[in-house]
Amino acid sequence: MSPEPRELRADARENRLRILAVATDVIEQQGTMASLNEIARRAGVGPGTLYRHFPTRESLLAEVLATWVARVRETAESAPVGTREDLVDWLGRLAGIASGYRGLAASMAASMNDESSPLRHAHRASLEANDLVFQRAREAGLIEHPVDSGTVARLVTGVAMIAEQAHLPPEQVRDMLQVVLDGLIAHRG
Amino acid sequence: MSPEPRELRADARENRLRILAVATDVIEQQGTMASLNEIARRAGVGPGTLYRHFPTRESLLAEVLATWVARVRETAESAPVGTREDLVDWLGRLAGIASGYRGLAASMAASMNDESSPLRHAHRASLEANDLVFQRAREAGLIEHPVDSGTVARLVTGVAMIAEQAHLPPEQVRDMLQVVLDGLIAHRG
DNA sequence: ACCTGAACACCGTTCAAGT
DNA sequence: ACCTGAACACCGTTCAAGT
Numbered sequence: 001m002s003p004e005p006r007e008l009r010a011d012a013r014e015n016r017l018r019i020l021a022v023a024t025d026v027i028e029q030q031g032t033m034a035s036l037n038e039i040a041r042r043a044g045v046g047p048g049t050l051y052r053h054f055p056t057r058e059s060l061l062a063e064v065l066a067t068w069v070a071r072v073r074e075t076a077e078s079a080p081v082g083t084r085e086d087l088v089d090w091l092g093r094l095a096g097i098a099s100g101y102r103g104l105a106a107s108m109a110a111s112m113n114d115e116s117s118p119l120r121h122a123h124r125a126s127l128e129a130n131d132l133v134f135q136r137a138r139e140a141g142l143i144e145h146p147v148d149s150g151t152v153a154r155l156v157t158g159v160a161m162i163a164e165q166a167h168l169p170p171e172q173v174r175d176m177l178q179v180v181l182d183g184l185i186a187h188r189g
Numbered sequence: 190m191s192p193e194p195r196e197l198r199a200d201a202r203e204n205r206l207r208i209l210a211v212a213t214d215v216i217e218q219q220g221t222m223a224s225l226n227e228i229a230r231r232a233g234v235g236p237g238t239l240y241r242h243f244p245t246r247e248s249l250l251a252e253v254l255a256t257w258v259a260r261v262r263e264t265a266e267s268a269p270v271g272t273r274e275d276l277v278d279w280l281g282r283l284a285g286i287a288s289g290y291r292g293l294a295a296s297m298a299a300s301m302n303d304e305s306s307p308l309r310h311a312h313r314a315s316l317e318a319n320d321l322v323f324q325r326a327r328e329a330g331l332i333e334h335p336v337d338s339g340t341v342a343r344l345v346t347g348v349a350m351i352a353e354q355a356h357l358p359p360e361q362v363r364d365m366l367q368v369v370l371d372g373l374i375a376h377r378g
Numbered sequence: 379a380c381c382t383g384a385a386c387a388c389c390g391t392t393c394a395a396g397t
Numbered sequence: 398a399c400c401t402g403a404a405c406a407c408c409g410t411t412c413a414a415g416t
Contacts, residue, residue, distance in 0.1 A: 012380060036409070046382045051410070112355035151364045154357070158347035158365070165298035165350070168343070175340045176347070183372025201399060225390070235401045240391070 016053045019043045024064050031102030032061055061107060062118035069125045072097055076129035081137040084181070090133050091156055091177040094126065098160040105160035112154070127153055145188045155180050205242045208232045213253050220291030221250055250296060251307035258314040261286055265318035270326040273370070279322050280345055280366040283315065287349040294349035301343070316342050334377045344369050 008016065022043040026034045036057065040050040054060035075093055080086045098105045108126075111117035131149045138146070159180070163173045197205065211232040215223045225246065229239040243249035264282055269275045287294045297315075300306035320338045327335070348369070352362045 009379060015381085035407085037407090046384095047410075048383075048412075049381055052380075057409095106350075106354055109351045109354035112351075113357065148364065151361070151368060154351055154355070154361065155348075155365055155368065158351040159344075161295075161350045161354070162298045162301075162343055162347040165295055166301035166343070168302065172340070172343065175337065176344055179340060179344060179372035179376050180368065181372070182375040183368035183370070186371040186375040187368050198398060204400085224388085226388090235403095236390085237392075237402080238400055241399075246390095 012053075015043070015045050015049055019045065019050055019053060019060075020063055023060055027061070027064055027101055031104075032057075032107045033103050036060075056118070058107070058111065059118040062122065065119070065122045068097070068100055069122050072125050072129045076132045079133050081133060081140050081142060084142065084185075087133075087137055087142065088174065088177055088181050091152075091159075091181060092174060094130060094156050095160040095163065095173065095177065098126065098157055099164050102164065105157050105164060109157050109161065112157075123153075130156075143185055147184050147187070152180075152184065201242075204232070204234050204238055208234065208239055208242060208249075209252055212249055216250070216253055216290055220293075221246075221296045222292050225249075245307070247296070247300065248307040251311065254308070254311045257286070257289055258311050261314050261318045265321045268322050270322060270329050270331060273331065273374075276322075276326055276331065277363065277366055277370050280341075280348075280370060281363060283319060283345050284349040284352065284362065284366065287315065287346050288353050291353065294346050294353060298346050298350065301346075312342075319345075332374055336373050336376070341369075341373065 019039065023034075023039050026039050026042065036050060037047050039060075040047045043050070050060075054063075075097065076090075079090045079093070081090070098108060108119060108123055111119035111123055114120075117123075127149055130152055134143065134147055134149065134152070137143045156177075159173060159176050162168065163176075208228065212223075212228050215228050215231065225239055226236055228249075229236045232239070239249075243252075264286065265279075268279045268282070270279070287297060297308060297312055300308035300312055303309075306312075316338055319341055323332065323336055323338065323341070326332045345366075348362060348365050351357065
């Protein structure tokens with residue numbers, strides 16, 4: 001599934017790893033729209049080398065998100081689902097993760113209905129994480145009707161996008177998520 | 190309130206109007222992130238002239254949105270509020286208006302918590318439009334608890350942002366708005 | 379096979395020089 | 398008072414030339 005290249009020349013392999021390390025730093029600081037030329041420069045390679053290893057911005061971002069994906073799973077597995085507030089907290093954490101880097105929510109959104117996006121893996125991971133939590137919430141009797149996790153993911157990503165763009169205070173974000181959760185509980189598909 | 194300049198030299202006035210006309214066209218086609226240099230070029234002026242009349246992209250966009258603002262009001266005034274589906278339709282129309290141009294929802298979002306943004310007027314207009322509709326919905330007995338129109342506006346703008354970014358089909362957008370409306374109805378502030 | 383880095387066609391933004 | 402348009406410092410992306 002992952003396109004791990006079988007063998008890479010020693011210098012190429014080193015360059016690839018260095019680009020990835022630098023990209024992680026720069027994207028953490030400047031967001032997903034950080035300059036690719038700057039990443040190449042800081043990694044000590046020519047722009048062409050970056051493009052050879054990562055033909056698109058998304059393909060670079062997908063690898064940077066590797067540890068991010070792991071964190072989504074862990075957060076879901078350890079999320080309490082005892083009360084309604086627990087679920088709001090979960091949605092809040094999901095939104096927080098979705099905007100782990102500046103511009104990330106928008107990048108994820110752009111990949112949602114794109115089968116061939118390199119970010120598909122990251123997107124699926126957050127879908128599955130959400131499924132897990134809501135499944136457990138149903139078993140706990142907190143939620144009656146099944147919810148479409150695609151709709152949940154879209155709503156949470158939308159909340160994350162506007163929270164970042166409008167610099168919303170956490171309280172306003174929580175208000176939005178309260179409404180979303182009430183809707184999910186009340187809604188019958 | 191609007192900063193109508195008292196007197197403008199004849200040539201300046203003509204340039205200003207021509208820039209505005211061209212900007213409306215170009216932004217309609219290419220979205221709110223359209224190249225300002227291209228707008229200046231197509232309007233037959235130097236880039237500096239555009240910057241003189243519109244020191245920021247937002248200030249240009251704010252004027253382009255003049256007719257847009259009028260449409261928001263009209264839509265709100267004529268919106269039926271008889272059934273729950275009417276309200277979903279209204280949210281859908283609001284989301285549609287919020288993404289009247291590509292990138293518009295994001296531009297509006299960026300202005301939301303910025304007191305000095307030139308887009309503040311457009312933002313207030315959509316807030317008031319939404320208040321009007323929900324006020325009538327309450328009088329019609331469709332909604333019991335008061336809703337914070339700020340929260341509604343944020344949610345709808347978030348939906349509009351992700352709908353555009355992810356190229357969501359209308360059906361998925363409607364699903365999101367159904368959940369939002371259910372949440373608004375069920376929620377007690 | 380892989381890398382370099384100049385080159386291309388763009389951005390937004392500024393500002394001296396003109397009228 | 399207003400306009401021009403060259404100039405600056407950037408983008409993303411490509412591709413001949415090197416090793």
